Each structure stands twice: as C-alpha cells, then as structure tokens.
Ligand SMILES: [Ca+2]
Ligand SMILES: [Ca+2]
Ligand SMILES: [Ca+2]
C-alpha cells in the first residue's frame with residue numbers, strides 16, 4: 220500500500236531556498252496542495268537542465284546489474300553489465316571522454332543477476348564476482364593486465380543467489396564475499412587470496428532477502444552487513460555485526476521500510492557515520508535510517524517515491540554541500556534526484572527525469588573527467604545502457 224498521495228511528476232526550476240515544504244511526515248495531500256500554491260499554481264515545473272542528451276549502448280537481454288569501475292587501470296571508468304536474459308557480461312571500455320567502446324562480451328553462468336568488483340587475487344587488476352541466480356553459483360572472473368578476463372572458479376553457494384558484496388570480513392587483507400540467497404540465507408565466502416574462495420558459515424536470513432550492503436556500522440573496524448528483505452509484511456531490515464574473523468553475530472532488526480528491495484549505505488547527514496537508505500518497489504517508498512556509530516540505526520521516516528523505486532545512488536548533483544540521492548523508478552520509467560538537506564532529509568519536491576521504460580539499475584561516476592558525477596542507467600526492456608553526462612552545476616546551494 221502506498222501511504223502517500225498520488226502526485227503528478229513534480230520537478231521545478233525555481234531556486235532551492237524558495238522551497239519551504241519538506242516531504243517528511245507527509246500524510247495528506249493538503250501539504251502538497253499548499254506547496255503547489257507556493258510553487259505558483261499549476262505552472263508546469265521543469266527539472267534543472269543538468270544532463271546532456273543521453274548516449275546509449277546496446278547490451279544483452281534483460282540487463283540486471285551495472286558497475287562502473289576502472290577495470291584496465293588506465294584511469295578511466297569502464298562499465299560492466301550483467302545480462303540475466305542471455306547469460307552474458309558486457310565489458311565496455313571507457314575512453315575518458317564520456318564515451319565507451321564495446322570491448323568484450325563474455326559468457327556467464329545461468330541468469331547473472333548481481334555482481335561486485337574487487338581485486339581477489341591481489342595482482343592489482345580488478346576482478347569480478349558474479350551471482351548466477353539460475354544455477355546457484357558465484358563465478359570468479361579474474362581481470363588481466365591487458366583488460367581481458369579469465370574465468371577462475373565457480374563456487375556453489377545454494378539456490379537462487381540474488382545479491383553479492385565484497386569486503387574483508389576476517390581482516391586478513393584478502394577480499395571475501397557475502398551473498399544473499401532468495402531462500403532465506405546469508406552466505407559468507409572467505410577469500411584465499413588467489414581468486415578462489417572457501418565457503419564459511421551460512422546465516423539464517425528469513426523474509427526473502429533482496430539486496431545487501433557491507434560497512435562498519437559500530438566503528439569496531441570489523442565489517443558488518445545490512446540486508447533488505449522484501450517478503451510481504453516485512454517492515455524491517457536486518458543488521459549482522461561482524462566479529463572480524465569472518466563470523467557474524469545474531470542479526471538485529473531495524474524497524475522501518477516495507478518490503479524493501481534495495482539498500483545502500485552512505486553518510487547522508489555528514490556526521491562521519493554511515494547511514495542506510497532502503498527502497499521498496501512494492502510500496503513506492505524510500506526509508507532513511509540514520510546511524511549512531513554504535514551499530515544502531517533510527518528510521519527517520521518513509522518518504523515518497525515515484526512508481527517502483529529500486530536502485531539508489533548517493534552523490535552530489537544539485538550543487539549543495541550535502542549528498543543527494545538518485546533513485547531509479549522502475550515502473551515510472553524515470554530517475555529522481557532528491558536534494559539532500561544535510562540532516563538526512565530531502566528538499567521537497569524532488570526532480571524527475573524520464574529515462575525510458577523499466578530502468579532496472581543505475582550507477583554513477585565521472586565518465587568524462589570534468590569533476591562532475593555522471594549517471595549510467597540500464598533499461599531492461601530495450602537492452603540499453605544510457606549514459607547521462609552532467610552539464611554544469613545547476614542549482615545554487617541552499618542558504619540557511
Ligand atoms: Ca579504464
Ligand atoms: Ca586481480
Ligand atoms: Ca578476508
């Protein structure tokens with residue numbers, strides 16, 4: 220159920236300091252109406268013109284995951300796209316000017332749904348760990364010095380691996396992996412250091428785990444894990460505190476969110492402590508959880524999204540000093556930019572940019588070396604990777 224009133228696409232071109240209404244605790248349409256009056260009664264608002272027209276690249280069928288990373292160590296971000304519909308991985312080499320050339324298409328296991336990048340064998344070249352949803356395996360693909368890739372190993376992890384993250388969970392300076400299985404499990408794979416992995420302990424994660432994220436949430440220098448769950452009626456996320464030896468404590472429930480489908484961590488209120496943000500494609504809402512640095516989080520509240528918000532990307536887009544949030548709206552065919560106020564809340568209303576049908580995933584990086592973070596959006600139905608380059612800083616910082 221969407222707790223928020225239906226809205227028209229709201230975006231605007233007036234200066235940020237004129238926006239007095241924030242979206243938190245918005246329970247009725249009255250505030251919306253009021254904000255509409257403030258905005259000048261019915262004039263169609265326009266989002267700031269901060270992106271060039273997108274350039275698109277053809278990718279495989281049902282592209283499900285995208286990562287921007289410098290894979291060949293030339294200083295420019297490259298792009299990896301996992302295609303769950305035809306079991307392929309596209310590698311697009313970044314030229315450093317915002318353009319990419321289609322360097323390689325690799326075959327993968329069945330239904331690659333998620334991936335992560337890190338140097339698993341310590342040779343200085345980034346490697347790829349790919350979650351093959353269809354055959355219950357994680358594939359380790361080693362990057363070579365020349366920008367080519369070689370399959371190192373397939374590790375059986377269990378049925379329906381849906382999400383994966385890299386991190387050194389046992390503090391031996393070898394990168395490990397954490398994987399969520401759709402059927403209620405968190406799997407830890409400890410890195411040997413040569414690109415192979417050992418299955419470690421598995422943890423119960425009931426409630427249909429979706430996406431997971433790793434970070435040190437209690438400042439004990441041991442990586443912890445947060446998981447979003449999207450079973451019906453699940454209105455919490457779970458936190459697994461790491462012991463630093465590759466094992467984890469019993470999970471803690473953090474109330475907030477409804478059937479969450481995606482989760483990220485980022486310091487949104489600039490207190491030096493990681494916060495969490497989850498999205499729910501089912502209930503069209505987003506939830507902010509502010510961290511206290513001791514391993515606890517407080518859900519600040521839900522805030523409205525467009526239809527089907529899923530992938531999230533934090534970064535600086537509106538010219539202010541505080542991180543903003545980019546949201547990929549699957550059922551709306553748009554991305555939203557929510558301007559961060561610096562206290563874990565956002566300026567209302569947000570800006571909306573149509574991108575095409577069914578945007579499935581999103582990432583950002585500076586693709587053309589101008590110091591501004593650009594965006595890459597995966598369109599699931601039309602098999603396209605869309606690159607949106609930033610034009611110039613658009614908005615004035617919020618005056619206090
Ligand atoms: Ca590169
Ligand atoms: Ca490597
Ligand atoms: Ca390790």
Ligand SMILES: [Ca+2]
Nearest residue numbers: 435436437441
């Ligand atoms: Ca920790």
